[in-house]
Amino acid sequence: MAKGVLVIGGGPAGLGAARILGRLGIPTILVEKEDRLGGNPVLNHYHTLIPRKLKPEQVIGPYIKEVESNPNVQVKLKTELSACEGEPGSYKVTLSNGETHEVGAIVVATGFEHFDPRRKGELGYGLYPDVITNLELEQMFSKEGRLYRPSNGQLPKRVAFVFCVGSRDRQLGVTNVHCCRYGCALSGLQAMEIRQHYPDVDVFCYYMDVRTYGTWEYPFYWAPQEQYGVRYVRGRIAEITYSPADGRLRVKHEDTIVQRPSEVPMDLVVLVLGMEPSAGTKKVAKILGLAQDPDSKFLVPSEESGSNIISNKPGIFIAGACKGPIDIESSLSEGEAAGAEAAAFVGAKVTV
């Protein structure tokens, strides 16, 4: 009988890994520090996922269901990894609930966390109620099903999206110089949703450049403009102020195409948040001795292997957003790949 595998993290990547390990008949322990599975999309109530515009329960639901019902997978909620000893092939892991297990391999899928926009004081988040994050806009859609200004509950006439809050920003230090990869596309999607349901609301996206890479170009950059009339204005918002005279916000920026300073009134401003490695990712990297990017602190794969899911420690595999910004569906498939690699590492013989 092959040794078991420990999967750390119950988000998309962890679920992908646990599902494939369970299917291959490997005894698997899935630890998740929160009280339910699903990771950020489920815990934070995402509304619609890019790129296929599906709901979180449509994408992640089948994975949760299978992982919870597969007898090979033991799910341990509200549990974290606290220590790890031993060598490749027989790691002795200690969990926060006091249990110890011997496993043959470990899949790390500890994910990311959203940037805290309070660190960009000039954007007025926390100061003005009508400055919200794109995460809060998602929750507004998914929980309340309507668009409103938090200050007075009214429908806004104008909505502005502020790109790259906490991304590509050296002012925050070397930790936030990377691109969040999802922000441009998600903003396009949210802007389309607003225009679809409220055609009288004008939506503006303030961008420096738009990075809806690959096949996302048409559905998340062209469609918002061509089909929904979303306006893209070039210039990074440098400051958000509030005018008591009319109760509206002002977005201060230079329109870099017109080369003029601008202070345009807006009713609702949505900050597009960057991604940072989660506290769990940093902690696990320390416990397991995994290589991290010196700037962003995301995990980095081993240079020798060529594969991007094999870590610098033999028998430890890394998948999903703990390695850097990634979309949910790629995260699921990375998890599945890491699960299969872990199964091969512990010597599972699979017969069909």
Add this chain to the structure above:
Amino acid sequence: MAIHERSLVEPERIVRKERLVIDGVDVSGDWNLIILPRVINDYDLDFAKEIINSPDGKTINQCYQCSYCTASCPVHNYWDERYNPRHFIYLARLGMIDELQKRADVMWRCVSCHKCTHRCPKGVLVEEVLKVILRTMAKKGLIDEYPSKKFDKFFTESVLEYGRIEDGELLFGWIEKQGYNVVKDPILKKPIPFLGETPEWLKQLVMKPIKSMNVSFLVLNAKHMLFHPRTKNWNKFKQVLRKVMQEEGALT
């Protein structure tokens, strides 16, 4: 004092004072120069919507500001670089009317070569969109009509009245509209060529062909000038045509 990025600041925004005293403090010298703010305070979205909602302006939303059109444009490249189709599209989409008006003197200069439209990677009908922008601006009184439009109207009026044009009347009638003092015959009130003021270029343009014409052709021309030729049974058609054009808003 030097002004940073001087080309961006319109002369009327620059205020210089010989002596300047603010709150009792004499700040004459280096500090006597003031640049009035250039801040954009709002977008005129009603203007933008009128363009986007017009049938030939719809493709304006497809533009992603790559400037393929401007780089191809002969007017931009060989005449005046302030003629910039890409920029006009951006300004119109956000309703920045004051910026468009700044370029009013060059905006009519499209030569309709359609390179922009043929080359646009996003399928924007650039030439049509620019015409919509100009049309909308002219309709709202934000820009003067292009001078050639006056000739077009005169030409249309002549065709509507007689079913055809008459060269002499078109030329000298047009000269009269331009403000030249044209002498007319007392009975039919038709302009008599070359008796009144005539621009030098017109004399040169017309005298050469006249010299090479035979007499009967000259007589025919003179007759046409006095008695305007008409298309047969034009009167009935004229009434229908006028009615239709009025309904379509083509007669302004």
